[in-house]
Amino acid sequence: MRPREDLREQHRHVPPVAHARLRPRPRPRPWPQPPTPDPAPVPAATAAAAAAARPRWTRRQVLAGGGAALGLGLVGVLGWKGAWAEARLGEARAALGDLGLPLPGLHGPGAASASAGIADGAGGGGARTVRATLSAQPVTIDLGGPVVRTWAYGDALPGPLLRGRVGDTLEVAVRNHLPQATTVHWHGMAIPNPMDGVPNLTQQPIAPGAAMTYRFVLPHPGTYWYHPHVGVQLDRGLYGPLIVDDPADPGRYDAEFTVVLDDWLDGTGRTPDQVLQQLAGGMEMDMSGMSMGEAAGMASMRSAALGGDAGDVDYPHYLVNGRVPSAPVTLRARPGQRVRIRLLNAGADTAFRVALGGHRLTVTHSDGYPVRPVTVDSLLIAMGERYDLEVILGDGAFPLVAEAEGKGARGLAVVRTAGGAIPGAAAKPAELRGRLLRLSDLDAAPEAALPRQRLDRVHDMVLQGDMAGYRWTINGRGYDHLRPSDAPALPLSDGERLRLRFVNLSPMFHPMHVHGHTFQVRTAGSASGAGPRKDTVLVRPLETVVCDLAADNPGTWMAHCHNLYHAESGMMALLAYQN
Numbered sequence: 001m002r003p004r005e006d007l008r009e010q011h012r013h014v015p016p017v018a019h020a021r022l023r024p025r026p027r028p029r030p031w032p033q034p035p036t037p038d039p040a041p042v043p044a045a046t047a048a049a050a051a052a053a054r055p056r057w058t059r060r061q062v063l064a065g066g067g068a069a070l071g072l073g074l075v076g077v078l079g080w081k082g083a084w085a086e087a088r089l090g091e092a093r094a095a096l097g098d099l100g101l102p103l104p105g106l107h108g109p110g111a112a113s114a115s116a117g118i119a120d121g122a123g124g125g126g127a128r129t130v131r132a133t134l135s136a137q138p139v140t141i142d143l144g145g146p147v148v149r150t151w152a153y154g155d156a157l158p159g160p161l162l163r164g165r166v167g168d169t170l171e172v173a174v175r176n177h178l179p180q181a182t183t184v185h186w187h188g189m190a191i192p193n194p195m196d197g198v199p200n201l202t203q204q205p206i207a208p209g210a211a212m213t214y215r216f217v218l219p220h221p222g223t224y225w226y227h228p229h230v231g232v233q234l235d236r237g238l239y240g241p242l243i244v245d246d247p248a249d250p251g252r253y254d255a256e257f258t259v260v261l262d263d264w265l266d267g268t269g270r271t272p273d274q275v276l277q278q279l280a281g282g283m284e285m286d287m288s289g290m291s292m293g294e295a296a297g298m299a300s301m302r303s304a305a306l307g308g309d310a311g312d313v314d315y316p317h318y319l320v321n322g323r324v325p326s327a328p329v330t331l332r333a334r335p336g337q338r339v340r341i342r343l344l345n346a347g348a349d350t351a352f353r354v355a356l357g358g359h360r361l362t363v364t365h366s367d368g369y370p371v372r373p374v375t376v377d378s379l380l381i382a383m384g385e386r387y388d389l390e391v392i393l394g395d396g397a398f399p400l401v402a403e404a405e406g407k408g409a410r411g412l413a414v415v416r417t418a419g420g421a422i423p424g425a426a427a428k429p430a431e432l433r434g435r436l437l438r439l440s441d442l443d444a445a446p447e448a449a450l451p452r453q454r455l456d457r458v459h460d461m462v463l464q465g466d467m468a469g470y471r472w473t474i475n476g477r478g479y480d481h482l483r484p485s486d487a488p489a490l491p492l493s494d495g496e497r498l499r500l501r502f503v504n505l506s507p508m509f510h511p512m513h514v515h516g517h518t519f520q521v522r523t524a525g526s527a528s529g530a531g532p533r534k535d536t537v538l539v540r541p542l543e544t545v546v547c548d549l550a551a552d553n554p555g556t557w558m559a560h561c562h563n564l565y566h567a568e569s570g571m572m573a574l575l576a577y578q579n
């Protein structure tokens with residue numbers, strides 16, 4: 001890799017870590033009784049039979065189809081649970097109440113009947129149990145030309161869409177057919193800590209051949225996703241979308257596209273584990289595994305919009321919904337229709353610059369939560385982030401381009417409302433160079449703003465890297481996956497309001513993600529200072545991003561960089577509090 005003496009230089013300037021209220025606190029411990037995976041091995045034949053029994057949906061139906069089909073696609077709605085369901089919904093309401101978010105049965109003239117609907121199972125806003133199975137398995141996948149051997153959930157990319165309504169219970173049986181232990185993390189979901197999927201911290205990892213059922217109430221509407229939290233498994237094909245609908249707010253759109261972006265190298269001569277090894281070798285790494293072109297490409301991985309360094313890994317492919325740009329997916333609608341695009345970046349080391357040829361994009365949600373709508377030409381989406389966009393479609397075929405920012409390559413999908421030539425892989429919509437969404441453009445919609453509360457604490461998370469050993473740290477310390485309770489932990493108490501300041505002293509951007517919570521960014525330069533609700537925020541080199549968080553979900557939670565290679569190399573910390 002490139003020499004990075006500048007990083008080592010940065011390392012010498014560690015500012016004092018500020019704590020507004022610094023009190024001695026007990027060391028955070030792993031959750032007292034972490035759930036353990038089911039001990040019984042899963043016979044492959046049984047899993048295959050279960051998979052075969054599942055309804056089959058085409059990629060277009062699952063990822064580009066109408067909302068109604070999506071809702072029941074890969075999830076079974078297995079009955080109503082009367083009073084029990086009412087109680088679960090009550091929990092969801094209690095958790096949501098202080099956010100002021102609309103909830104089924106709580107708002108509007110239909111409140112009484114919706115509530116009754118839960119009890120008798122006849123309403124549209126009641127709680128159900130939504131069941132699904134995820135089989136993590138080795139598989140051969142055609143990316144639209146390149147055929148790769150990889151690991152995925154099922155036999156396609158992305159993994160199956162999981163979808164339910166606010167207040168529903170999601171019950172997912174995860175069967176591990178991988179040669180490694182695994183877990184599933186439900187990114188962005190404020191769910192109980194034992195369901196969070198962090199190995200050796202919130203659960204024992206699911207051993208090869210074992211299974212585990214995750215079960216939790218869907219707490220907030222929005223666009224989320226799921227992926228493993230073990231090693232660099234996420235940089236294989238192990239990821240999928242998770243959408244939570246709000247029956248009280250079905251949205252004003254005619255069609256919906258779920259668009260999943262990814263950077264891809266698994267099965268092309270390198271595995272993510274080998275890449276991590278190479279990176280860990282730092283400046284002395286053996287370059288023999290890489291072509292001259294790749295080496296040259298790395299030198300040019302720069303982006304002004306990302307503040308400099310655009311990434312550590314040069315990928316051979318960039319995928320949109322599992323396809324390379326020479327064989328793109330087609331997203332179909334009719335001219336004049338209002339389309340909701342649910343955009344998610346499942347990449348490990350790549351921020352994408354997204355634009356739709358011939359259209360501007362109205363941003364309506366960030367990381368699942370509504371914002372005051374803002375219309376731009378293009379946006380940057382970092383790893384782990386989601387944006388929901390609205391577009392009124394023109395007549396024709398349009399390139400939906402996801403440029404791998406600073407990496408000189410791109411992913412592509414085709415949005416089609418009529419016949420005509422499909423734009424080629426080289427299509428370059430002018431919108432890519434138009435008005436780019438800035439963080440300061442975004443403010444939470446009033447119903448998504450954190451309620452006013454005085455600050456109880458301020459914690460800094462100082463982000464640094466030491467390239468000699470490819471060691472990434474938070475407040476000068478790295479995370480040991482085998483001894484998570486030794487990790488740098490930021491004390492907190494239930495019910496407090498925490499201000500988190502992500503202080504980036506490294507020359508590289510970090511998408512910082514907090515588990516189990518959604519913070520509100522206090523954006524410098526924003527007119528109102530309100531900022532968007534998010535769970536993952538891009539922090540550029542030498543930038544500080546300030547976020548406020550309501551400590552309303554006790555547990556031991558990760559706060560980490562969503563660059564998978566940074567996270568795996570130590571850039572993880574803990575927020576811990578009990579009730």
Ligand SMILES: [Cu+2]
Nearest residue numbers: 510561563566
């Ligand atoms: Cu990072």
